[in-house]
Amino acid sequence: MRVLFNWLKDYIEIEENATEIAEKLTMSGFEVEYIHDFKSDFKNIKTAKVLSVSPHPNADKLKVCNVSIGTSTLQVVCGAPNVDKDQNVVIALPGAELKGGKIEKSIIRGVESNGMLCSEKELGLATHSDGILILPDDAKIGIDLWQFYREIDDFVLDIGITPNRGDCLSHLGIAREIAAITGRQVNYTKPQLELLTKADFAEIIIDSPKLCPRYTGKLIKNVTIKPSPDFIKLRLLACGMRPINNIVDITNYIMLDLGQPLHAFDYDLIKDKTIIVRTARDNEKLVTLDGKERCLTNEDIVIADKENPIALAGVMGGLDTEVTEKTKNIFLESAFFNPPTIRKTAKRLSLQSEASYRFERCVDIENVPFAACKAANLMKEFAGGETTTAVLDCYPIPYQKRHIIFRPERCSVYLGTTEPINYAEKRLKLLSFEINKKQGEWDITVPSFRSDVSIEEDIYEEIARLGFYKEIKPIMPVVAMKARLDNNQRLFYNTVRNFLVDNGATEVITYSFVPEKEVEKIFMLDKIKGSLVYIKNPLTEEPAVMRPNLVASHLNVAVLNHSRLNNNFKLFEIGKKYLLNNESTKKTSFIEKNVLSLVFSGLVNEKTWYSKEEPFTFFDIKGFIELLLNRILKSSFKLKQIVPDKLPFLHPKESGEILHGQKNLGFIGLVHPDVSSTYELKKDIYLAEIDLELLYQLFLHKTVSYYGISKFPWVDRDITIIAEENICNQDVLNVIFESSEDILKDVKLIDIYRGENIGKNKKSMTYKLFYQSSERTLSDEEVNLVNEKIARSLVNKLNIEFPK
């Protein structure tokens, strides 16, 4: 909220400068985000006198004026109809910045112009102007505008008011805080008033007292609608509000002054002079001040006459009872509305206003009629209105003073120091709390404007914050030692992450949500639409879902890197994928599963002085997974062909599911050429996904047991077979292990060969078999026997041949 430094001085004497006050406010819980010198908005704008006016040689509607700015005379082209000789005016010189833009020396239709004579609209002082602003005859000429209007010579403090401090959304509120911080007094005298429960001019009926516990009305007769006095216009402008007319401006002014939003109705347009505060009927319509028809619900509060709503309570007035130039009599509303209700309405209708903002944060119910009176007095002064001290006050649920028991001893323990307790009484009194000391306890009465203070701990904060928390010195807690309950899963992920980075993979983090169309692009939308977690209010209009896997995100990362000529990479992400839990029938629940996703692109090895260029193949990513599982589980895995169309973003053949025992740990594969082309990928991309939660379970249940190390040498035998292409390595290995004896320790595929000499659709595979016994040195005969047995099985079961 913007606060004017000099406006604060209406309520409190301030010796410090704006920066010093800002520092104090910041340190007591009111963060001053910046200090703006209001003068700087008016730089290079001066008062001037028109010396002569002559017609523009090339334009009928323009005039060429000579104006004096005291020290010199300038030629200015002006288009205002009201410009005349001897007028005192405002000139914006080159360098000035106005709403319409920066003023520069220019040639207008062939005539040099050294500035611009300003209208009120151009200065921001009015929404509409018919001509330039004419200053009084006695105005001093050639001075800066800020010297002419002393309201401009001010600082604007932009303060971040936390949502609990609705009472500080006003100059009075901030002045009260400064008073408390600096130990001074606030000079706020409530105006004289007479509260009436009945009045001739109107009847107020509150239908729902809980939603509106207080509603006051005041009649101001015979007003003249005209622009506000300069000080009101300039103060509103400095606070970021647009001056409109004296009545509207005064309601806004009082809101900024006292924090109480007011609404002015055209009294003569209120039917039957009856004001009913009630909830709206469902689908009831009201045209608000902005000209829009609003459809209401029974959760909104309206101000109504006997038939129809005339204002949306606390949010915006109705168009039908708006104050216009014709308005003669004003019915001024000052009320307290239930904060959550106002917020709900404002939010539903996207109609957050300065008024609703304050009602949402609770106004001071005890100050409601006084704000009306102060406004009425200003209307009397600046709109010529007639008013009395009488206020019609409907107050069905009177304010109950809030009491809090404060225990100084507990406060010291809670804060960890006794120091602030010494100042507790003084500080609380400065903050308008009343104290009634009993044995060891204080009965504290909270002032009506402090709706945020409701528990004992709130009092601790009040006491501590006025010392800027500085009295509380840091103390490390003394605790009983205990072994930490490690989050092993997290440590486990770190192990995985360390492995990946050490082996050349770079970590990425991508958004957890993706546009729905990305799921479509990987051909998964039809398959899993029912399980997708949709975001109800995504960032853009495009539907977004929580990612069902990391594939789409990572393909986009690949595209980005290819576009930056980073073609060779191993990337990984450890993150969650999200799906609806369709199995739970009772209520919606979600599955969040941590997975490891890998993307490989380009070359394993670039061409170097010691190596040839070597592109990534399926077996590189397979090897990577092999190393990972070896590191984590001390064991290997098998790949299984994926059921057709289960993972349609993968190449149907160059892909597989990772099986560890019976468990499906994830997949690896080449990106399907169709997906590659939708993403316009220029290189082959290999993907892998591993279910980290399952991997963690396997890791936890991993059993490692020692076996004796054989003292006897191993021997090896090579077996070369010629097999049909459809015989795969796994088939061969299965047969070898099935038909071997326990002296077979290991098998390695050491060569694959294809060539015309062995026949079409055939391949030759050479395996090296390692034999070893833990009890004896194996004899050649013994090994040969087993080796031949294996060879025979291969022939029998796989129909292979041996080379001739």
Add this chain to the structure above:
Amino acid sequence: MLDQRKVEEIKETAKEKIGLIRSEVDYTNVKALFLGKKGIIADAMKLLPQLSPEERKALGANINSLKNFIETELEKKLAEIKEEEKRKTLFEKSIDITLPPKLWHTIGTFHPLTQVQEEIINIFVGMGFDIAEGPEIESDYYNFEALNIPPEHPAREMQDTFYIDEKNLLRTHTSPVQIRYMEKNTPPLRVICPGKVYRRDSDVTHSPMFHQIEGFMVDEGVSFANLKGVLTEFLQSLYGRNLAVRFRPSYFPFTEPSAEVDIACVVCSGQGCRVCKGTGWLEVLGCGMIHPYLFKVVGYDKEKFSGFAFGLGVERLTMLKYAIDDIRLFYEGNISFMEQF
């Protein structure tokens, strides 16, 4: 004639010949010349029987010691030659040690957010904090209501929320983990909760997804002074022992009293610069004493226990640490960005 002079003569010749040995071939020749079956020593030995027993005895001993002498000298010479040859080959063979190294594979990098997050976690783990995590798709209850933010509370505005349905949303902070953890455990507690959080906001300093670390401690007699102690310790261990830290009153619905913590600007050391908007201070985390409402929700006795809680944004600290000016760089996956860390 074989006599003492002859023996001396042979010794001198041997010394001379051995001195001239330059290679293993020379060595073999000289060795054969003197010690071979038909060598000079053997020849001399053959002459011994012609001498008188006394002379034979004396001269025999002399020839023997001459033989030993030659053998020793030859061995020495051989060792020298071998040493010389070894040295020669050592220096003959040369490689260009400035060639680029052979990399059997490259090394990747950890995401900068991971690095900073782990650094932070390690500091708290060192102070005996446990780690807890919770779901990212969270209920309105845990994300707001249990944290003293009822529906229509203005504080909801501080965090623009992504909703999944009426009751569920993407958590806007890691604070729900506080409630979940307290529900399942009893004090004393010291816990940090790292994780992803989501807010409907996107520009160069705000990301709709970012990382937070929540921390809290509950025990008998935990005080605001302890909160200051632990967080000052944390920040100074992260940024250096001399770092100035200040606690400023603030407001969070789930803490009372509440504070924001500023550190002296790490860019300008508190002098005032663009990063700290001239204030010399950087806001790095929010904290406070756990609001009694939360204790009521989880069933702790507020008269017995008290606690503090804090939350910090990993992105912000990372951006400060590495002078990164656009938060979106973290999530693009651009390798040229990632490999800098």
